[in-house]
Amino acid sequence: MKKSKDYYIVQIVSYITVALVALVCVIPFILILSASLSTEQEILKHGFGLLPRKFTLASYELIFKNPKMIIDAYKVSGIVTVVGGLVGLFFTSMTAFVLMRKDFKYRNQFSFAFYFSSIFSAGLIPAYMLIVTYLKWKNTYLALIVPGLLGVWNIFLMRNFMNGIPDSIAEAAKIDGANDFLIFIKLYLPLSGPGLATVGLFASLGYWNNWFSASLYIDRPSLYPLQYLLYRMLGSIKAMQDAANAGSIATQDLPTETLKMAMAMVATGPIIFLYPFLQKYFIKGITVGSVKG
Numbered sequence: 298m299k300k301s302k303d304y305y306i307v308q309i310v311s312y313i314t315v316a317l318v319a320l321v322c323v324i325p326f327i328l329i330l331s332a333s334l335s336t337e338q339e340i341l342k343h344g345f346g347l348l349p350r351k352f353t354l355a356s357y358e359l360i361f362k363n364p365k366m367i368i369d370a371y372k373v374s375g376i377v378t379v380v381g382g383l384v385g386l387f388f389t390s391m392t393a394f395v396l397m398r399k400d401f402k403y404r405n406q407f408s409f410a411f412y413f414s415s416i417f418s419a420g421l422i423p424a425y426m427l428i429v430t431y432l433k434w435k436n437t438y439l440a441l442i443v444p445g446l447l448g449v450w451n452i453f454l455m456r457n458f459m460n461g462i463p464d465s466i467a468e469a470a471k472i473d474g475a476n477d478f479l480i481f482i483k484l485y486l487p488l489s490g491p492g493l494a495t496v497g498l499f500a501s502l503g504y505w506n507n508w509f510s511a512s513l514y515i516d517r518p519s520l521y522p523l524q525y526l527l528y529r530m531l532g533s534i535k536a537m538q539d540a541a542n543a544g545s546i547a548t549q550d551l552p553t554e555t556l557k558m559a560m561a562m563v564a565t566g567p568i569i570f571l572y573p574f575l576q577k578y579f580i581k582g583i584t585v586g587s588v589k590g
């Protein structure tokens with residue numbers, strides 16, 4: 298069928314709009330990369346630009362001055378992200394499956410309890426006492442993984458996605474003799490691929506970017522995750538710069554601004570390379586899971 302002139306106009310406007318939005322998203326990343334490859338003096342003098350000013354790798358050399366420390370931090374972050382993401386995804390989807398079941402008498406009460414806990418919490422001090430004093434998890438991976446296993450928003454997103462799966466599937470499986478756990482494992486998990494990818498990405502990003510838990514529960518350098526290690530390095534550089542400004546020490550060319558940009562590149566690099574492989578599932582999961590309920 299011959300397409301009208303209006304159709305082509307809408308297509309052109311749509312492509313231009315998408316291209317502009319994509320450009321708005323890409324430009325900040327290019328500015329960060331460019332600044333991380335520029336000298337500190339040029340950044341302070343001319344500001345940020347799309348191309349590096351006086352190309353240098355000084356910031357990256359400073360970050361990787363102790364390669365073993367960075368490698369250990371990557372290892373800790375990787376273990377926490379993978380283990381926490383997978384275990385958290387399993388418990389999140391299992392909780393969502395229970396809250397989705399219409400034959401669960403108290404699902405509304407439990408849903409309200411989860412929602413209420415997302416607004417009001419016991420606070421930082423009870424959490425610290427529980428993990429450090431009672432559970433004895435200080436300087437362990439458990440302190441970095443367990444507190445973030447379940448996210449209320451992720452549970453509701455997964456529940457809404459599972460609501461779109463026909464109840465007749467579970468009823469047919471029950472007639473064939475399957476129990477609830479088998480229905481969850483064999484039927485609902487395979488049918489919830491986009492939702493699992495979306496929630497898994499959210500959970501993994503939360504673990505990867507988490508530095509606050511390490512600041513509370515970790516004081517052993519070998520267990521520093523990447524984000525917390527970079528945070529401490531930046532704090533050390535800032536303290537040296539303040540001392541230099543006060544005249545206490547003679548320190549020149551401290552790459553404070555460029556170091557921030559280089560740290561951002563080091564911290565976000567793995568996630569940027571992973572996202573294209575999950576983009577298809579992420580878009581479908583976040584769209585379907587947010588409108589079904």
